[in-house]
Amino acid sequence: MKRFLATGAACLALASAAQAQEAPADAPKPMDQPRDWSATLTQDSTGLHDIMIDSHPGVHDPLNPAFKPRLEEGLTVALERAKTTTDAGGWWWALRAYVASFEDGHVGINITQPNYGFPTRWPGFLTIYRGADQVVVDREPADAATPPLGARLIDCDGVAAEALAEQRIGQFRGRWFLEAQRTLYGDWQFLSAQNPWIGEMRQCRFEADGATKTYALNWRATPEDIYARRAKLAQRAATDFGLKHFDDGGFWISTPSFNGDPSSETHAELTALIADMKTKQDALRLAPYVVLDLRGNGGGSSHWSQLMAEVLWGDAWMAAHPEPAIEAVEWRASDGNIAEISAFLDKLRATNGQPELITWAEDAINGMKAAQAAGQVYWRSANDEEPADAAPPPPAPQLMAGRVYVLTDSSCGSACLDAVDLWKTAGALQVGRETSADTVYMEIREPVLPSGLAQIAVPMKVYRGRARGNNEPQRPQYVIAGDMSDDAALLAAIRRLQPD
Known part of the structure; x- marks a missing residue:
């Protein structure tokens, strides 16, 4: 019997045109240049759609009739968002939502500018998932206006904790029904990274030691060590071969x-x-x-x-x-x-x-x-x-x-x-x-979108x-x-x- 070589997501991500190249230190950074971000989102979302139409096996898959309507609906949403997009954050998070809508870890997107990240804000604390609960695991120790460590999130601005996570994280990461997604990205609940399609919550209720308390949120820039804090919370192994x-x-x-x-x-x-x-x-x-x-x-x-x-x-x-x-x-x-x-x-x-x-x-x-x-x-x-009469091994x-x-x-x-x-x-x-x-x-293969600012899988x-x-x-x-x-x-x- 023929045995398939089942290669997966990382196999064919070769040194193609899709790979971002390091620019000289004094070169202009593409993401920071003045640009019509509304037109860029229109161009890139249309380009993403056309690449999928041309090359994705789901477009003609008789076993997945929902794929093509999902592709078209995602484009419709992105083009509608383009009408009010004014900055790089609007462009990026609209594209992320389009990609996430496929609910497929093999459909991805990355910014081509190496090591680029959007400035982040927080209200002085972070939560992660512990089972089905979202609990406070990091906070500014001197800030008495933030919930204590171990406090369980109940709701924010009247939206229940799990629905809030679906809106703020799942919409842009996809597959929020998976435990792994909540483990990997749950700490985004109280992070803001220039995403205009979700607001910053005003007040939230937490339960701690059997008592419920409402906290007003004071959003500000994250501390310089935020990445180190998040890495510690993630508890991800850094193993070698x-x-x-x-x-x-x-x-x-x-x-x-x-x-x-x-x-x-x-x-x-x-x-x-x-x-x-x-x-x-x-x-x-x-x-x-x-x-x-x-x-x-x-x-x-x-x-x-x-x-x-x-x-x-x-x-x-x-x-x-x-x-x-x-x-x-x-x-x-x-x-x-x-x-x-x-x-x-x-x-x-x-x-x-x-x-x-x-x-x-x-x-x-x-x-x-x-x-x-x-x-x-x-x-x-x-x-x-x-053969039907083939002898068992x-x-x-x-x-x-x-x-x-x-x-x-x-x-x-x-x-x-x-x-x-x-x-x-x-x-x-x-x-x-x-x-x-x-x-x-x-x-996967990784073509670059028309703007040159992002590549998709x-x-x-x-x-x-x-x-x-x-x-x-x-x-x-x-x-x-x-x-x-x-x-x-x-x-x-x-x-x-x-x-x-």
Whole structure:
């Protein structure tokens, strides 16, 4: 049976024209130049719409009839907002809302000017989600007019806390129904970044120690250390690639990315990591436990997780325990998509990339060109049919003596989710936190919008028959509470899960 190479969001984000270039220190900053922002929003929202019409597989997807109306409605809203847009904030947040309306983590947008950020304001405190509640976790200690740490938000200006978050954050981030989105962006509830499409609340009610109190909000510039404060609240791990061996015989393997760009540093580190795993294969298979750490991994190419699975469980075990097959992949046959895969193929050839990836890229290019010639919108790459009387694979030995744990956090998406699918099917146990989620639209390219100020992420293909549905996260068998950046605490929690 043919096995698809399921590459994801980060794989084809190559050094294309979409990548922002560093400008000289004294060069004018594009975002700060005088500009007709109303016309810019009209131009860019129309450009975003036209790129999607030209290249996104959802436009003609018979299984997603809501896609085209959503695309048109988003443009209508953006053009209406353009009538009153007067600054960069209005332009940016209108575009963010348009992108968020697709409810798809593979449809994204970034400003092309490196390290650009809008000035932020706050009322002297921040909240994050703890379960379903939004609680105060950071405040100016000398400001008695702000709610105390641990206070739970009830409402602001008469709008209930969850509805308020949907309006102020979910509208511009999308997929607010996911725990991962609330974990990643919940601290935006009391931040303001020049977004004219939402106002700054005047007063809010909080509950603390059984008592409810109303607080008037005094909005002002955020302190200089606001990014450090937010980073501390996020508790996101800053892991490096590597394989650690502990005194009790256990192993910890960290893969914070599955980037598929053959010229990237990540590619080199993953190649070295898998070579190290092969060298230590016998010890890994005899270990009492192996932790596959995916914290911070936003995707890339599932090629890497397949290689790792083969090192651990072996070809025979993986053949006997295949993950649910994808029936087919349909590529949207457009000039832009063909050009993107062609550039990727050129890089593979220039760097002596893996033969299977080269074959995959050649097939995709030739297939899309053939579809175009035949006047078809998709090129379909389907799994080969196995004979109905095909014998099941022979029993395979379990080569892993101990447990394999897959450690996930809210960053896990795209090819990271493919890794969790694969490894759990092989027998691994998921621990940590609920992952993010993706749709069946995959393989992004990153064209620049007409203004040159932003680039978007656009999927080029669609999976057919994937077992995991649209925006369906992976949930751990064992939830680990606490700080997801605390390696020692996580290791101790995993050791407690070990059988006696």
